Amino acid sequence: MTKKTRRLGITLILAFPIMLMVGCDKTSTSPKHYVDDNWSQADVTRGGLLYDKWWTVNESSTPTTNFNPLWDSQTTNTRSGGDTWRCKECHGWDYRGKDGRYSSGSHYTGFAGVYDASDLTAAAIFDAIKDEDGDHDLSTVMSDADIQDLAKFIKDGLIDMSQYIGPDKNALGSSTAGQAKYNTNCALCHGANGLALDFDADDGTQGVGFLSNDNPQEVFHKIRWGNPGTDMDGMVDKGLTNEDISDILAYCQTLPLTLNDAANIVRGGLLYDKWWTVNSGTTPSTSFDPIWTTQSTNTRTGADTWRCKECHGWDYKGKDGAYSSGSHYTGFTGVYDVRTSSPADIYTSVLGTGTDHDLSAVLSEQDASDLALFISEGLIDVSLYINYSTKLSNGNTTDGGALYATYCESCHGSDGNTIDFDDDDGSQGVGFLSNDNPYEVLHKIRWGNPASIMPSMVNLGVSDANINDILAYCQTLP
Ligand code: HEC
Numbered sequence: 442m443t444k445k446t447r448r449l450g451i452t453l454i455l456a457f458p459i460m461l462m463v464g465c466d467k468t469s470t471s472p473k474h475y476v477d478d479n480w481s482q483a484d485v486t487r488g489g490l491l492y493d494k495w496w497t498v499n500e501s502s503t504p505t506t507n508f509n510p511l512w513d514s515q516t517t518n519t520r521s522g523g524d525t526w527r528c529k530e531c532h533g534w535d536y537r538g539k540d541g542r543y544s545s546g547s548h549y550t551g552f553a554g555v556y557d558a559s560d561l562t563a564a565a566i567f568d569a570i571k572d573e574d575g576d577h578d579l580s581t582v583m584s585d586a587d588i589q590d591l592a593k594f595i596k597d598g599l600i601d602m603s604q605y606i607g608p609d610k611n612a613l614g615s616s617t618a619g620q621a622k623y624n625t626n627c628a629l630c631h632g633a634n635g636l637a638l639d640f641d642a643d644d645g646t647q648g649v650g651f652l653s654n655d656n657p658q659e660v661f662h663k664i665r666w667g668n669p670g671t672d673m674d675g676m677v678d679k680g681l682t683n684e685d686i687s688d689i690l691a692y693c694q695t696l697p698l699t700l701n702d703a704a705n706i707v708r709g710g711l712l713y714d715k716w717w718t719v720n721s722g723t724t725p726s727t728s729f730d731p732i733w734t735t736q737s738t739n740t741r742t743g744a745d746t747w748r749c750k751e752c753h754g755w756d757y758k759g760k761d762g763a764y765s766s767g768s769h770y771t772g773f774t775g776v777y778d779v780r781t782s783s784p785a786d787i788y789t790s791v792l793g794t795g796t797d798h799d800l801s802a803v804l805s806e807q808d809a810s811d812l813a814l815f816i817s818e819g820l821i822d823v824s825l826y827i828n829y830s831t832k833l834s835n836g837n838t839t840d841g842g843a844l845y846a847t848y849c850e851s852c853h854g855s856d857g858n859t860i861d862f863d864d865d866d867g868s869q870g871v872g873f874l875s876n877d878n879p880y881e882v883l884h885k886i887r888w889g890n891p892a893s894i895m896p897s898m899v900n901l902g903v904s905d906a907n908i909n910d911i912l913a914y915c916q917t918l919p
């Protein structure tokens with residue numbers, strides 16, 4: 442009993458004889474409960490969000506100590522601090538506690554769920570949560586209105602997740618039907634591939650696809666009620682049914698797990714070379730401003746100014762590499778050092794939405810993923826292969842000759858001059874270009890030549906050392 446009801450009880454006992462005398466026909470002696478007057482204002486959505494992480498919803502401070510003595514009454518779940526105060530941590534994303542998804546694993550506590558509590562009266566649920574002076578006492582961290590919203594959520598908001606999610610965590614809805622619903626309701630923020638927002642700063646990119654497979658019950662709860670403390674609203678309020686949400690979840694489970702799963706590194710290498718011939722974009726006719734006009738040494742115009750290689754170099758080292766002087770000099774840095782950043786950060790830099798580097802109008806999310814993967818895993822330290830003073834490859838020309846015969850000769854001929862690369866200046870073949878710009882040729886042997894039938898040697902499994910041997914041999918061609 443709470444202090445307040447105890448006081449009211451005493452008042453009633455004193456009032457009892459008077460009530461009898463005036464012939465009061467009310468037989469109940471129980472005082473009015475908070476919910477009796479306020480239930481109509483209870484907000485089920487807010488309750489769902491509080492259940493997830495209440496302190497981000499009622500703007501109280503994040504608990505720093507454990508929810509004791511309750512938390513200490515178990516030893517299997519070793520989390521501490523704020524986590525131990527989340528309803529979901531003890532009662533589960535499926536509301537079934539030890540009888541649901543948290544029946545084993547690191548979240549196991551042995552505590553029961555709240556699913557069956559929905560049969561209790563609103564007042565009884567309210568009292569169980571508030572539990573003033575009991576072990577479950579939450580009265581110090583939340584208001585009666587908060588507790589009532591939680592009670593409303595438990596009374597009216599719970600669903601039987603096993604109707605929508607199978608025992609092996611697979612969503613039972615239709616992913617085909619879910620695609621359109623995802624695109625309408627989620628893609629704006631999460632991107633068509635679900636990777637636009639990264640949920641895990643530590644582990645590289647984790648998007649909607651990963652979480653939907655890893656913890657579908659959590660995602661189902663969040664799609665229904667929203668994500669507390671962010672602008673992601675719940676779909677219950679938008680009128681979506683549980684079947685709609687089940688379809689969305691099924692589609693989310695088909696989304697790529699990480700940036701790298703979605704991306705094609707070879708395509709990234711080709712986009713780096715000349716993206717509009719790879720993504721069927723329009724050839725840019727104006728310069729890549731405002732970036733291009735911040736330098737004046739490189740006087741190219743139009744499409745050339747949009748090629749990644751024009752600013753960041755064939756050796757990926759920009760002003761610190763082969764473009765440190767000459768007509769291609771811009772003073773811009775390379776992308777070589779960025780390769781150690783997380784793929785998600787690289788992806789964001791490449792797209793550059795809202796910055797001077799904004800390529801979001803011309804590159805798709807897929808393009809940016811491919812480029813990010815190329816930068817994070819495809820770059821090599823070109824100085825290991827090419828001497829920057831002599832421009833000569835240090836590869837083995839004998840091995841290179843054999844590889845050239847296997848991989849190049851059928852198109853470029855034994856002298857490398859079957860295909861002429863330069864319409865203006867007379868014949869320019871493999872030999873000429875390999876000596877003139879070995880950095881470019883190394884890149885193209887690895888990734889191929891965009892919009893042509895020339896294959897990528899990386900794709901064919903040829904090692905970087907052997908690719909360098911091919912380059913060394915090409916430098917001996919006429
Ligand atoms: C540290 C673990 C823990 C946290 C956090 C926690 N509870 Fe509980 N809860 C329990 C335990 C243990 C019981 C008692 C179950 C029993 O009676 O055996 C319980 C009981 C309940 C009951 C009564 C269930 C019934 O069937 O009678 C409700 C309702 C409830 N909790 C709701 C909540 C809500 C809402 C929150 C979040 C604001 C919450 N709990 C946070 C552990 C927790």
Ligand code: HEC
Pocket residue numbers: 623626627628629630631638639640648649652653660663664668671672673674676689693
């Ligand atoms: C208005 C923008 C917005 C919309 C629309 C939106 N979300 Fe979110 N969502 C967010 C934000 C912001 C986060 C928090 C990201 C973070 O934690 O870094 C988030 C988080 C998530 C999470 C991860 C929660 C966690 O545990 O970290 C999932 C899963 C998710 N959203 C799925 C969806 C799905 C599915 C839809 C469509 C039904 C959707 N979102 C609609 C903005 C949105």
Ligand code: HEC
Pocket residue numbers: 712713716729732733746747748749750751752753773774775776779787790791798800812816
């Ligand atoms: C017109 C020149 C130009 C073009 C074209 C260009 N960039 Fe950049 N890029 C820059 C400049 C300048 C920066 C900023 C470097 C800095 O922060 O100082 C930059 C930054 C970056 C970064 C972040 C580097 C860092 O250190 O954080 C990445 C990644 C990147 N560019 C990738 C690309 C890709 C991929 C393309 C082709 C699709 C491209 N860029 C096209 C000039 C260019």
Ligand code: HEC
Pocket residue numbers: 845848849850851852853860861862870871874875881882885886890893894895896898911915
């Ligand atoms: C299936 C045919 C084919 C194969 C095999 C092939 N290439 Fe090519 N290569 C091409 C075509 C087509 C072009 C584009 C010619 C043009 O731009 O006019 C090209 C372009 C080039 C270029 C010039 C790119 C530029 O900047 O204009 C070089 C250098 C080159 N290839 C070297 C090689 C080497 C080395 C190999 C073997 C590892 C090879 N190619 C394998 C068809 C092929």
